[in-house]
Amino acid sequence: MTAKRQGPLTDLKVLEFAGMGPAPMAxxxxxxxxxxxxxxxxxxxxxxxxxxxxxxxxxxxxxxKDPAGCETACRLAEGADLLIExxxxxxxxxxxxxxxxxxxxxxxxxxGRMTGWGQSGPMAARAGHDINYIALTGAxxxxxxxxxxxxxxxxxxxxxxxxxxxxxxxxAALHHARATGEGQxxxxxxxxGTIGLMSLLYGHFARGTWIDRREANIIDGGAHxxxxxxxxxxxxxxxxxxxxxxxxxxxxxxxxxxxxxxxQMDQGRWPELKRRTARLIxxxxxxxxxxxxxxxxxxxxxxxxMAEAPKHPHNRARKAFVEVEGVQQPAxxxxxxxxxxxxxxxxxxxxxxxxxxxADWGVQPRA
Numbered sequence: 377m378t379a380k381r382q383g384p385l386t387d388l389k390v391l392e393f394a395g396m397g398p399a400p401m402a403x404x405x406x407x408x409x410x411x412x413x414x415x416x417x418x419x420x421x422x423x424x425x426x427x428x429x430x431x432x433x434x435x436x437x438x439x440x441k442d443p444a445g446c447e448t449a450c451r452l453a454e455g456a457d458l459l460i461e462x463x464x465x466x467x468x469x470x471x472x473x474x475x476x477x478x479x480x481x482x483x484x485x486x487x488g489r490m491t492g493w494g495q496s497g498p499m500a501a502r503a504g505h506d507i508n509y510i511a512l513t514g515a516x517x518x519x520x521x522x523x524x525x526x527x528x529x530x531x532x533x534x535x536x537x538x539x540x541x542x543x544x545x546x547x548a549a550l551h552h553a554r555a556t557g558e559g560q561x562x563x564x565x566x567x568x569g570t571i572g573l574m575s576l577l578y579g580h581f582a583r584g585t586w587i588d589r590r591e592a593n594i595i596d597g598g599a600h601x602x603x604x605x606x607x608x609x610x611x612x613x614x615x616x617x618x619x620x621x622x623x624x625x626x627x628x629x630x631x632x633x634x635x636x637x638x639x640q641m642d643q644g645r646w647p648e649l650k651r652r653t654a655r656l657i658x659x660x661x662x663x664x665x666x667x668x669x670x671x672x673x674x675x676x677x678x679x680x681x682m683a684e685a686p687k688h689p690h691n692r693a694r695k696a697f698v699e700v701e702g703v704q705q706p707a708x709x710x711x712x713x714x715x716x717x718x719x720x721x722x723x724x725x726x727x728x729x730x731x732x733x734x735a736d737w738g739v740q741p742r743a
Contacts, residue, residue: 383410383708383717388550389737390414391449391456392433393473394421397506397530398538398566399462399490400429405543406458407432408708408717414733416440416449417726425722428705432720434729440471448739453478453485455737457553458546462490465500475561485559486549490542492533494565506533509566513537515574522591537569592643594618600649601626601640604679611662612679615653619675626674630656 388411392403407413408431415433418440423430436452438445450473453459459478461468468474468489475487492509493499510516510533511525520526542564553559571578580586591597597604601617617623623640626632634652639645657665662678669676680688686697686704698707701722708717734740 381410381412381720382715383408384712384715386410386412386715388412388458389456390458390460391416391452393459393461393463393468394418395462395490397462397534398542398564399460401535401539402460402488402490402542402546403433404429404431405539406546407720409712410715410717410720411458412736414452414737416452421726423723423725425701425703427723428703430723431700431705433724434733435724435726436730436733437727440473446472449473450478450481451739452734452737454482455739456482456485457550458486458488460488460490460542460546464503465489465491465495479559479561483559484553484557486546486553486562487559488542488546488562488564490538490564490566492566494568495561495563506530506566509533510537510570512567513570513574514578515570517588518574518577518590518596520590521597522589525590532573533566533570537571537573538564538566541569541572598643599646600653603650603653605654605657607660607662607665608658609661609663613657613662613665614677614679616675616677622673622675625672626669626676629669629672629674632656 390406390411390413392413392415394415394417403413413433415435417435417437419437438449440446440449479485489495492504507527515532516525519528545562545564549560549562577586587593594602601615601623604612604614606612617626627637666678685691696707697704700719
């Protein structure tokens with residue numbers, strides 16, 4: 377383990393109740409920025425070195441249904457700046473660890489609650505996953521080919537609309553708490569966050585410049601110049617030449633002389649131009665297209681695999697991937713010029729570092 381934490385948040389103590397998806401991702405982001413994140417694990421929890429999203433914590437195993445375990449958790453919360461929990465509404469209250477209890481013991485605490493539907497509303501207590509949450513926001517309907525919606529992994533609900541919004545909320549509430557001494561609850565719902573991510577598109581929809589069906593708009597696969605195409609070797613490339621100067625560069629480099637392509641923004645021509653573009657791209661391999669377009673402003677990139685991404689020259693130059701304990705994984709982001717973050721250490725087994733964490737936080741466990 378790293379002896380000294382590194383990053384802009386080294387003065388921060390975060391208590392994380394172990395969960396899945398966005399809650400541990402939020403803990404990882406805070407740890408990567410230097411926060412001291414202590415995770416409370418349930419008895420029997422198992423981790424391995426590939427659980428990248430759990431890196432950088434120490435772990436304390438507590439049975440919070442037991443009064444002694446609950447009391448230890450309460451005492452840890454007394455010394456925390458931030459708390460993260462990702463259970464359904466009411467679970468923490470039933471354990472005796474709800475915000476009313478913990479804010480009474482630590483009025484400066486920022487209590488972060490990560491759920492799919494939020495703490496209120498008719499669906500608040502219902503089970504769900506990323507695909508369900510983004511389905512109620514318009515995001516899933518807008519994603520995929522015309523024939524059917526396609527779930528965009530769990531990047532939008534869990535991590536974009538979930539973890540990132542939770543971290544922003546936690547740090548904003550922390551700023552308030554440090555200025556006023558007043559903690560509060562941060563109710564981070566994946567539905568809310570995903571709707572927030574859709575702000576630009578809802579603005580276009582209200583204006584009448586967004587068509588509410590898939591493959592009908594510039595950035596949803598409707599346009600020939602903003603799309604993915606299969607090459608002669610079965611690999612794919614991505615084109616994003618929206619601006620006229622970039623579109624002109626694309627046509628020039630690709631030696632496209634067909635006058636039909638001059639009407640770039642004529643949506644009625646897009647289906648046929650997509651077919652023609654597909655035939656054009658099929659004439660060369662991905663490597664050949666990369667050699668032809670990769671050094672100019674044609675808004676071109678090869679579509680590379682997860683295996684290829686760490687080897688790409690740009691990602692290598694940026695050191696966008698790091699190896700920790702033999703596991704290649706994403707490097708901390710964003711970058712800080714004065715206080716760079718770091719992977720403090722790899723994932724740990726449940727209970728690892730508990731004695732030191734309790735001592736550092738000034739808590740003596742009760743039998």
